[in-house]
Amino acid sequence: MAGGTKRLPRAVREQQMLDAAVEVFSDNGFHDASMDSIAAKASISKPMLYLYYGSKEELFASCIHREGLRFVEAISPAGDPDLPPREQLRAALTGFLGFVDQHRSSWMVLYRQAIGQQAFASQVGNSRDRLIELTEKLLESSTKDPEPGTDFSIMAVALVGAGEAVADRVAGGEIDVDAAVELLDKLAWRGLAGGKKK
Amino acid sequence: MAGGTKRLPRAVREQQMLDAAVEVFSDNGFHDASMDSIAAKASISKPMLYLYYGSKEELFASCIHREGLRFVEAISPAGDPDLPPREQLRAALTGFLGFVDQHRSSWMVLYRQAIGQQAFASQVGNSRDRLIELTEKLLESSTKDPEPGTDFSIMAVALVGAGEAVADRVAGGEIDVDAAVELLDKLAWRGLAGGKKK
Amino acid sequence: MAGGTKRLPRAVREQQMLDAAVEVFSDNGFHDASMDSIAAKASISKPMLYLYYGSKEELFASCIHREGLRFVEAISPAGDPDLPPREQLRAALTGFLGFVDQHRSSWMVLYRQAIGQQAFASQVGNSRDRLIELTEKLLESSTKDPEPGTDFSIMAVALVGAGEAVADRVAGGEIDVDAAVELLDKLAWRGLAGGKKK
Amino acid sequence: MAGGTKRLPRAVREQQMLDAAVEVFSDNGFHDASMDSIAAKASISKPMLYLYYGSKEELFASCIHREGLRFVEAISPAGDPDLPPREQLRAALTGFLGFVDQHRSSWMVLYRQAIGQQAFASQVGNSRDRLIELTEKLLESSTKDPEPGTDFSIMAVALVGAGEAVADRVAGGEIDVDAAVELLDKLAWRGLAGGKKK
DNA sequence: AATGAATGAGTTTTCATTCAT
DNA sequence: AATGAATGAAAACTCATTCAT
Numbered sequence: 126m127a128g129g130t131k132r133l134p135r136a137v138r139e140q141q142m143l144d145a146a147v148e149v150f151s152d153n154g155f156h157d158a159s160m161d162s163i164a165a166k167a168s169i170s171k172p173m174l175y176l177y178y179g180s181k182e183e184l185f186a187s188c189i190h191r192e193g194l195r196f197v198e199a200i201s202p203a204g205d206p207d208l209p210p211r212e213q214l215r216a217a218l219t220g221f222l223g224f225v226d227q228h229r230s231s232w233m234v235l236y237r238q239a240i241g242q243q244a245f246a247s248q249v250g251n252s253r254d255r256l257i258e259l260t261e262k263l264l265e266s267s268t269k270d271p272e273p274g275t276d277f278s279i280m281a282v283a284l285v286g287a288g289e290a291v292a293d294r295v296a297g298g299e300i301d302v303d304a305a306v307e308l309l310d311k312l313a314w315r316g317l318a319g320g321k322k323k
Numbered sequence: 324m325a326g327g328t329k330r331l332p333r334a335v336r337e338q339q340m341l342d343a344a345v346e347v348f349s350d351n352g353f354h355d356a357s358m359d360s361i362a363a364k365a366s367i368s369k370p371m372l373y374l375y376y377g378s379k380e381e382l383f384a385s386c387i388h389r390e391g392l393r394f395v396e397a398i399s400p401a402g403d404p405d406l407p408p409r410e411q412l413r414a415a416l417t418g419f420l421g422f423v424d425q426h427r428s429s430w431m432v433l434y435r436q437a438i439g440q441q442a443f444a445s446q447v448g449n450s451r452d453r454l455i456e457l458t459e460k461l462l463e464s465s466t467k468d469p470e471p472g473t474d475f476s477i478m479a480v481a482l483v484g485a486g487e488a489v490a491d492r493v494a495g496g497e498i499d500v501d502a503a504v505e506l507l508d509k510l511a512w513r514g515l516a517g518g519k520k521k
Numbered sequence: 522m523a524g525g526t527k528r529l530p531r532a533v534r535e536q537q538m539l540d541a542a543v544e545v546f547s548d549n550g551f552h553d554a555s556m557d558s559i560a561a562k563a564s565i566s567k568p569m570l571y572l573y574y575g576s577k578e579e580l581f582a583s584c585i586h587r588e589g590l591r592f593v594e595a596i597s598p599a600g601d602p603d604l605p606p607r608e609q610l611r612a613a614l615t616g617f618l619g620f621v622d623q624h625r626s627s628w629m630v631l632y633r634q635a636i637g638q639q640a641f642a643s644q645v646g647n648s649r650d651r652l653i654e655l656t657e658k659l660l661e662s663s664t665k666d667p668e669p670g671t672d673f674s675i676m677a678v679a680l681v682g683a684g685e686a687v688a689d690r691v692a693g694g695e696i697d698v699d700a701a702v703e704l705l706d707k708l709a710w711r712g713l714a715g716g717k718k719k
Numbered sequence: 720m721a722g723g724t725k726r727l728p729r730a731v732r733e734q735q736m737l738d739a740a741v742e743v744f745s746d747n748g749f750h751d752a753s754m755d756s757i758a759a760k761a762s763i764s765k766p767m768l769y770l771y772y773g774s775k776e777e778l779f780a781s782c783i784h785r786e787g788l789r790f791v792e793a794i795s796p797a798g799d800p801d802l803p804p805r806e807q808l809r810a811a812l813t814g815f816l817g818f819v820d821q822h823r824s825s826w827m828v829l830y831r832q833a834i835g836q837q838a839f840a841s842q843v844g845n846s847r848d849r850l851i852e853l854t855e856k857l858l859e860s861s862t863k864d865p866e867p868g869t870d871f872s873i874m875a876v877a878l879v880g881a882g883e884a885v886a887d888r889v890a891g892g893e894i895d896v897d898a899a900v901e902l903l904d905k906l907a908w909r910g911l912a913g914g915k916k917k
Numbered sequence: 918a919a920t921g922a923a924t925g926a927g928t929t930t931t932c933a934t935t936c937a938t
Numbered sequence: 939a940a941t942g943a944a945t946g947a948a949a950a951c952t953c954a955t956t957c958a959t
Contacts, residue, residue, distance in 0.1 A: 132922050132958065154441055156354040159949065170924045175951065241439030243352065276506070279498060283485040283510055290484020291477065300477055308477055315513070358933060368941045370935080379933065528937065528943050550837060552750040556929065566945045571930065637835030639748065672902070675894060679881040679906055686880020687873065696873055704870070708877055711909070754954060764920045766956080775954065 139177060142167045147188050151234025155185055155242050186248060189239050192231040193252040199224035200256065210267030214313060217259060218288070218306045225292040226302045233296055236289075257281045264313070284313055337375060340365045345386050349428040353383055353440050380442060387443060390426075390433045391450040397422035398454065408465030412511060415457060416486065416504045423490040424500045431494050455479045462511070482511055535573060538563045543584050547630025551581055551638050582644060585635050588627045589648040595620035596652065606663030610709060613655060614684070614702045621688040622698045629692055632685075653677045660709070680709055729771075736761045736771060741782050745824040749779055749836050780842060783833050786825045787846040793818035794850065804861030808907060811853060812882070812900045819886040820896045827890050830883075851875045858907070878907055 133141070145167035149158045160181055164171045178184040200220040205213065225232040239249040261281035268275075291305045343365035347356045358379055362369045376382040398418040403411065423430040437447040459479035466473075489503045529537070541563035545554045556577055560567040574580040596616040601609065621628040635645040657677035664671075687701045739761035743752045754775055758765045772778040794814040802810065819826040833843040855875035862869075885899045 135922085138922085154439060157441075160951080161949080171950090172924060172952080173922085176923085181950065238439060241352070241436060276502075279489065279492065279502070279506055280510070282488050282492060283506060286488020286491075287481040287485040290480050290487070293484075294477065294480060304474070304477070308474070308481060312478070312481055312510070357931085369933090370941060371939090373934070374940085531943085534943085550835060553837075555927085557927095567929090568931080568945060569943085572944085577929065634835060637748070637832060672898075675885065675888065675898070675902055676906070678884050678888060679902060682884020682887075683877040683881040686876050686883070689880075690873065690876060696870075700870070700873070704873055704877060708874075708906070753952085765954090766920060767918090769955070770919085 135177075138169070138173070142169065142174060142177060142184075143188055143191055146184055147192065147234060148230060150185060150188060150238060151230040154234075154238055155245075160184075182244065185239075185242075185245065189235050189245060189248050192228070192235045193249070195228070195231065196224055196236075196252050197255060200259070210263050211310075211314070214260070214263045214267070215306065215310055217256075217263070218309050219302070221256070221288060222292060222295050222302045222305050222309075225296050229296045232292065237293070253285070257285050260284055284309070287312060333375075336367070336371070340367065340372060340375060340382075341386055341389055344382055345390065345429065345433065348383060348386060348436065349431065349433065352436055353443075358382075383437075383440075383443065384446060387433055387437050387446050390429045391447070393426070393429070394422055394434075394450050395453060398457070408461050409508075409512070412458070412461045412465065413504065413508055415454075415461065416507050417500070419454070419486060420490060420493055420500045420503050420507075423494050427494045430490065435491070451483070455483050458482055482507070485510055531573075534565070534569070538565065538570060538573060538580075539584055539587055542580055543588065543630060544626060546581060546584060546634060547626040550630075550634055551641075556580075578640065581635075581638075581641065585631050585641060585644050588624070588631045589645070591624070591627070592620055592632075592648050593651060596655070606659050607706075607710070610656070610659045610663065611702065611706055613652075613659065614705050615698070617652070617684060618688060618691050618698045618701050618705075621692050625692045628688065633689070649681070653681050656680055680705070683708055732763070732767070733771060736763065736768060736778075737782055737785055740778055741786065741825065741829065744779060744782060744832065745827060745829070748832055749839075754778075776838060779833075779836075779839065783829055783839060783842050786822075786829045787843070789822070789825070790818055790830075790846050791849060794853070804857050805904075805908070808854075808857045808861070809900065809904055811850075811857065812903050813896070815850070815882060816886060816889055816896045816899050816903075819889050823890045826886065831887070847879070851879050854878055878903070881906055 142163075146158075146163050149163045149166055152158075153162075160171055160174055163184070164174050167174075174184060178187055200217055202216055202220055205216070208216065236249060236252075239245040257278075258281070261277045264280055264284070265271075265277045268277075271277075288309055291300070291309060294300050295302060295305050340361070344356075344361050347361045347364055350356075351360075358369055358372055361382070362372050365372075372382065376385055398415050400414050400418055403414070406414065434447060434450075437443040455476075456479070459475045462478055462482070463469075463475045466475075469475075486507055489498070489507060492498050493500060493503050538559070542554075542559050545559045545562055548554070549558075556567055556570055559580070560570050563570075570580060574583055596613055598612055598616055601612070604612065632645060632648075635641040636649075653674075654677070657673045660676055660680070661667075661673045664673075667673075684705055687696070687705060690696050691698060691701050736757070740752075740757050743757045743760055746752075747756075754765055754768055757778070758768050761768075768778065772781060794811055796810050796814055799807065799810070830843060830846075833839040851872075852875070855871045858874055858878070859865075859871045862871075865871075882903055885894070885903060888894050889896060889899050
């Protein structure tokens with residue numbers, strides 16, 4: 126029944142461990158997740174965790190890394206340069222929020238968690254910064270006639286911040302992906318208090 | 324005779340402890356802040372901490388509570404019903420970002436920290452939710468002719484999210500309060516990619 | 522009956538802990554002595570050990586320090602400059618071997634142990650070096666007409682080495698202090714294969 | 720096909736392992752030497768180590784054994800009964816200190832190390848005791864007219880102790896073999912403070 | 918013959934928390 | 939009112955040792 130004590134090739138065990146770690150970190154936060162409980166969830170012994178990942182911090186970093194890749198991957202379609210900028214932004218929003226919707230624990234635990242963890246802020250920053258950069262470029266290229274002094278960089282920060290806040294609600298199941306995409310798209314182009322006309 | 328063992332009135336002691344606690348929590352995060360270091364910083368003995376606050380969690384909760392009050396207080400001027408809605412929003416933004424600017428550690432440590440801490444998310448939610456509600460009302464009352472289906476609630480979430488992201492940059496000293504207020508005000512009314520005319 | 526769980530003033534506990542530590546280190550060696558067993562032997566909890574001494578290494582260092590002081594103290598009478606050099610050497614030998622005889626575990630465990638422990642060799646070296654220096658001076662001042670090229674420093678090393686080897690036998694109860702003193706004294710002045718007359 | 724997995728005859732493997740073990744034990748001490756690092760240094764897998772030696776302790780014992788043999792071998796020329804006793808002693812000293820000089824790590828790690836290790840003291844004692852016995856016999860046979868009550872056994876202990884202390888300095892590169900031999904030879908026959916005449 | 922995969926059992930260390938004075 | 943003294947409980951991490959292939 127148990128069936129989990131077989132000798133597995135390294136690559137398989139690695140994923141198995143990461144799956145467990147993501148789940149436990151996600152449920153308890155970095156500090157309150159114990160290596161014991163992660164090992165238990167992965168049905169392996171603690172030494173394996175250390176053999177494969179070296180330390181709790183490195184394990185967490187590996188979690189962030191893997192989830193970060195998945196995250197970037199989910200958004201990358203937006204990079205298609207053939208699409209008009211605004212379509213690219215929609216694609217990015219869809220990719221982003223769709224990812225959050227389908228990997229709630231990845232989002233909640235790793236993205237949100239990691240930001241609080243001094244030591245990992247920078248690593249998470251990578252994914253986030255790439256998102257901000259992407260957003261910045263899209264805003265820039267889609268704005269024909271910017272006001273003088275427009276700082277697209279901070280605008281991107283703000284928009285991504287808005288996106289994250291909305292993503293939390295998506296992850297919490299409070300609103301659905303489509304509505305969220307719609308809202309953020311509108312926010313980007315017409316402001317929240319959106320004027321009356323299209 | 325020696326020094327340091329003054330009998331202080333309860334209220335004074337309480338603030339003294341909270342000041343120390345806020346500082347230590349802010350510097351180290353909830354988990355890495357030890358009761359020992361808080362007691363030391365407050366120049367009192369650990370048992371006093373327990374006598375007044377019962378447990379580490381309750382102490383942290385008290386910190387959040389006090390800082391939350393200050394936070395709400397800083398924003399409350401925005402509630403002035405005599406101002407036109409858009410002015411109210413500017414007042415709120417100014418209050419909010421000004422507070423962050425001047426109480427960076429309160430912001431970084433308690434607001435950002437607490438959100439990561441499972442157990443305190445809801446409590447922080449209070450201040451945050453009040454901010455969101457306020458924003459929602461302002462948006463609502465300032466929008467004469469909303470598009471059908473407009474969900475001001477989620478809009479407020481998004482705007483506050485944007486505000487928080489920008490606030491982090493303010494707290495980090497990367498942009499100044501005025502620029503941030505300007506940006507968010509514009510975001511709210513005309514969208515990030517804002518067209519050229521007012 | 523137990524009677525060991527009282528609140529004791531710091532100074533008392535410190536000695537109590539050191540006593541236990543010396544004994545356990547002495548019986549098991551540094552590595553095989555666990556903080557658990559030391560705490561148990563001292564009838565206190567492990568955290569006390571850490572509160573007072575910080576780490577296992579520091580605890581061991583403290584043991585060495587205390588025993589080293591006692592050791593030096595036992596030998597110091599030899600420093601009396603009023604005695605003729607040879608009497609001083611006898612006094613030193615008597616102090617040294619007498620100490621070993623009466624503090625067998627201190628000797629075996631701390632002196633012998635510590636020398637093997639990379640990290641502590643230098644600290645033990647202190648006591649030992651002082652002994653060697655002392656010996657060197659005595660040899661020097663008691664030799665009226667040294668052969669040219671005589672290196673008293675290495676001679677002292679050799680004599681102390683002989684003393685330590687003999688001390689081990691004293692500690693092991695194989696020979697008594699007086700015989701040992703006699704032997705070493707003779708060794709120093711007439712060589713092991715000592716000629717026939719005084 | 721790949722590389723490194725040769726089938727080697729047992730005897731070769733054994734030496735290979737012992738070489739690695741001696742080196743690692745010598746560098747780190749018994750406790751801080753891990754079976755992992757020994758296996759790595761020997762370029763074989765841990766199970767091989769266990770297959771050949773059964774346990775870490777047995778492996779260490781084997782190291783001591785082999786080095787002990789080499790040690791005794793280095794000194795054995797001294798046993799030549801054709802030489803006059805004093806020449807035999809010089810030969811022994813030369814063999815002993817020459818060995819230490821050329822096999823510093825064997826000396827430092829195995830001889831000194833092992834003495835600290837409860838469990839191995841007796842085994843090291845073997846080589847040492849043989850040395851002491853040899854010394855004793857030489858002293859005995861070279862002393863024509865001993866003082867009554869002379870205990871050659873303890874004298875040998877003392878001389879060997881002196882030899883070990885000097886050997887440490889030789890191993891440390893502080894003095895050279897010839898000077899050391901000279902000193903110890905003089906010590907044995909005329910005492911450290913030896914006057915100028917025979 | 919040889920090893921990658923796996924673990925049981927311990928170790929040091931750190932806290933939040935509470936007595937006894 | 940206030941604290942020095944003390945600890946239970948747990949966490950990260952390591953290592954000698956052994957299967958299953």
